[in-house]
Amino acid sequence: MKELVVIGNGMVGHRFVEALLDRDRAGHWNITVIGEEPRTAYDRVALSSYFDGATAHDLSLGDLTGPRVTVHTGERATAIDRAARTVTTSTGRTLTYDRLVLATGSTPFVPPVPGHDLPGCHVYRTLDDLDAITDRARGARTGTVIGGGLLGLEAANALRLLGLRTHVVELAPHLMPAQIDQGAAALLEHLVTGLGVHVHTGTSSTAVRPGPTGHAAHLDLDNGTRLDTDLVVFSVGIRPRDELARACGLATGERGGITIDDTCTTSDASILAIGEAAHHRGTVYGLIAPGNAMAEVAADRLTGGTATFTGADTSTKLKLLGVDVASFGDAHGRTPRSLDVVVNDAAHHRYAKLVLSDDATTLLGGILVGDAGAYATLRPMVGSPLPGDPLALITPHGAPPPGAHTLPETAQVCSCNAVTKGDLLSAIAHGAHDVPALKACTKAGTSCGSCTPALAQILTQAGITQTKALCEHFPHSRTELLEIVRATGTRTFSALIASHGTGNGCDICKPAVASILASLGNGHILDGEQASLQDTNDRHLANMQRNGTYSVVPRIPGGEITPAKLITIGEIARDFDLYTKITGGQRIDLLGARLEQLPAIWARLVQAGFESGHAYGKSLRTVKSCVGTTWCRYGVQDSTALAIRLEERYRGLRAPHKLKAAVSGCARECAEARSKDFGVIATDKGWNLYVGGNGGFTPRHADLLATDLEESDLIRHIDRFLMFYIRTADRLQRTSAWIEAMDGGLDHLRDVVVHDGLGIAAELEAAMERHTATYTDEWADVLADPDKLARFTTFANAPTTPDPTITFTTTRDQPVPTTPVHLAMPTTRP
Amino acid sequence: MTTAYATSTTWIDACASSRLHTDDGIAVLLPGGRQAALFRTRDGHLYALDNIDPYTGAAVLARGIVGDRAGTPTITSPLLKHTFDLRTGHSLDSPHVRLTTWPVRDTGTTVQIRTPLAAP
Secondary structure, three states: OEEEEEEOOOHHHHHHHHHHHHHOOOOOEEEEEEOOOOOOOEOHHHHHHHHHOOOHHHHEOOOOOOOOEEEEOOOOEEEEEOOOOEEEEOOOOEEEOOEEEEOOOEEEOOOOOOOOOOOOEEEOOOHHHHHHHHHHHOOOOEEEEEOOOHHHHHHHHHHHHOOOEEEEEEOOOOOOOOOOOHHHHHHHHHHHHHOOEEEEEOOOEEEEEEOOOOOEEEEEEOOOOEEEOOEEEEOOOEEEOOHHHHHOOOOEOOOOOEEEOOOOEOOOOOEEEOHHHEEEOOEOOOOHHHHHHHHHHHHHHHOOOOOOOOOOOOOEEEEEOOEEEEEEEOOOOOOOOOEEEEEEEHHHOEEEEEEEOOOOOEEEEEEEEOOOOOHHHHHHHOOOEOOOOHHHHHOOOOOOOOOHHHOOOOOEEEOOOOEEHHHHHHHHHOOOOOHHHHHHHHOOOOOOOOOHHHHHHHHHHOOOOOOOOOEOOEOOOHHHHHHHHHHHOOOOHHHHHHHHOOOOOOOOHHHHHHHHHHHOOOOOOOOHHHHHHOOHHHHHOOEEOOOOOEEEOEOOHHHOOOHHHHHHHHHHHHHOOOEEEEOOOOOEEEEEEOHHHHHHHHHHHHHOOOOEOOOOOOEEEEEEEOOHHHHOOOOOOOHHHHHHHHHHHHOOOEOOOOEEEEEEOOOOOOOOHHHOOEEEEEOOOOEEEEEOOEOOOOOEOOEEEEEEEOHHHHHHHHHHHHHHHHHHOOOOOOHHHHHHHOOOHHHHHHHHHOOOOOOOHHHHHHHHHHHHHHOOOHHHHHHOOHHHHHHHOOEOOOOOOOOOOOOEEEEOOEEEEOOOOOOOOOOOOO | OOOHHHHOEEEEEEEEHHHOOEOOOEEEEOOOOOEEEEEEOOOOOEEEEEOEOOOOOOEOHHHOEEEEEOOEEEEEOOOOOOEEEOOOOEEOOOOOOEOOEEOEEEOOOEEEEEEEOOOO
16 A cells, blocks of 8 residues: 555645545555644635534535545644655654645735734635634724635625625726626626625725724725725735745746646656646636646546646636626637627626627637526537527527537536536436436536536436426426416316326325315315325324324424423323324324324313324424523523424425424524524524425535524515425425525525515415414314214224224333234235 | 135125215225225226235225326325235236235115125
8 A cells, every 4th residue: 555645635635535535446545634724624615605604514525534544634744855755744743655745725815015914904715714804803893805806705795794894905997807807897896886895996005004902993005095994804816835845846836836737746756736736837726626627637647547637617607795707718808809799788787798709600708797697508618619699698588598408528517527518428328317316426516506407408418308297197297286276276186187187196196286285275184085185194194104003293382391281191192002202303202093093182182282293294393492592591592482483383384395493592503403494593683594404314404594584584584485495396305405406506595585586475475374374273173073083983884993903012111013013814925 | 816705705885885985995894804995986986905005014005095007096005105906906016916806886875895704
């Protein structure tokens, strides 16, 4: 086994080790990683989300694990001895290497203006930097970012989110000079000014002046302006971390960076360099996509491959201060005799420019501001012949943009992970037949996600039919059926299948339609024909167990219960000889009830002030909570009261899949709200709302949707979120998968739920009002209706006879089904 | 069908005609302790087959969902969703599994099942 040392545990270093582990199946390399930050690699691209509620844990890229990997954090490499092939570290450790990979990244450049090192002057690169900015922002009123590039605007957004009056100072005549042109920048400046950010372009800072406390207090500009500012963030550019390389005599670029060739090898054949620290053919790349590409090449080379890095696409698409900005290919039209096609619609906040070859047949690059929706289609088209009129490609309401089917196989569809259309077609040929499978095996669409729609188009082009048909009886998706039911006012399955389907239905479409009818408010779920549509548990309003008995789970909103009610549950369980178990949702499960016992159990519950609960079905389960401010010394809000209110508001709501929720009274998150479909976490100003979490087979943490909401706003947001989910999700699609599959993802969801981007918020809220206004205790309703009650007998011809196949034995003092389940009669034959 | 039918059978009352709703099964206790799941489909046909789901051993088929697969009338078990041909009792999931079926008729007031007088 050979020794590989990696200096740097940032995003590129992390990606490199992952790629190497993936390729080094035989285990040739023993890997040691040294990272100077106190934590393992995290997503620096998403750094600003840290101010939007994300935690260090959320940003973490995960641990590099394996028998052959050792990661040392909080340890800095101090010297490289190329002759001895050793690396020395800040803890005095000496590591011997056969190959060394430098992934040392970059450091923010701080211009040497007077006062640049005063307290209150910061940079924006690491989580520690962000913590320092957050600390300084307490009690501060104004902050200034020096640098109006991509990172500078990210930093400005951070200051805004910290509640500061924010200035941005840019030396160039306009914002983001590296990525966009003057026209695009004018719109961007207009939009960010509208958000309260003060933009100063064409000027530079000459000095940071201290106030009486010695902290930064003013910033002088060369146009004579003096800005009052409590905080200064320098974001004018980066410098490669090449000091170790210089000290050991490796070749470096004139303006810094460790010189590498197309194999990512430095001037020493035993040392490779990747990411922002590397200098390749005169360029230092400050973006993640080229870094990832270098990481893959380096990993390939170290495992006997022949991959090369010949330069990278510097296209970017991102949301800066809520504004879509995209730049791709030759955005500045530097190609000789190139032609521009521009749509500058300031009134509608859109700017779009295409750069074309001199004969106007080939797309060379472009810029989009305000609406970057066309990016996913346009960027891969760079270098290819245009499919039609260029103006139509960037005009809203023009012809729809051409799909990915027009792309050549060499076109890069996912620039973040350097996946070409050819790679995707090959993966499809090897059996990746849907978007999730394609993502898993090629990594395409797993970083920024902007190419996800293209993946679906390429599947279609490859002849993979992604059928949306619910089953053989309906050619429609669940969403389409819901719209049909809404539009036509159809209220029965029979009418729906007669008008829009074929045959008699099945166990797929009947429960799906039953759920749609229930979501839209169609009376009791056992009314008339609806009873025969319901799936197993909804059919008898309890959870069917393996031996045909049921469990009853009384609703205990928020998990709060009086001792008297607790005793009642115990008495009921004792009287009906039920097995009891505490559930994960802060309830008590009573198991082993026979079908004919259910009404009697419900009657006892109703009498004691309970209702039975939805521990089943595609509906709201529980809203779990901690004790909050009432008891907990850390609590900042009354989480229990809110959980009860939410559970009582959304109980009985039928959805495409089950819904779980929780409310935590402080950031310690004892209610595990982020593992729920909607989770609420208290802040000292209100409530943060998270959506799209789940446990189960593929656990996923919920994403932050909105922050510091008052209770009434919070409930409005949840109303909209749930109704939008009910209206648009597929059958059995949890909220997490729904958001992931959504065009535009979480941003789009936020636009709809928080900003009412589709103009449907009022309608969604009204639909929820109808649900809450018409909710009744479904179990009490059965007790009051002889027809429904008749369903709860085991034998139509022997109503008092219990099912003889149900037998119990005793385990740990409780009744459990006799196992193996007793087969009363042989019913199968060979 | 089993040979028992050939010897001595009788029609027994399962339930009132009005009790058996379309696509909504009920369970019937037969002489000898076996259980039948009884169904009336949308086209008016009546079916009776063993109520016990052979994959789980639980007597629950009457609580399953009635439907069709490519025109074959079916019942799907509520437990693990195994599906059976209502007419023959054949499992659609495994050709070797087949449920016992019994003749059914509706007299106009009563639904009846023809079964052996005693357990086979």
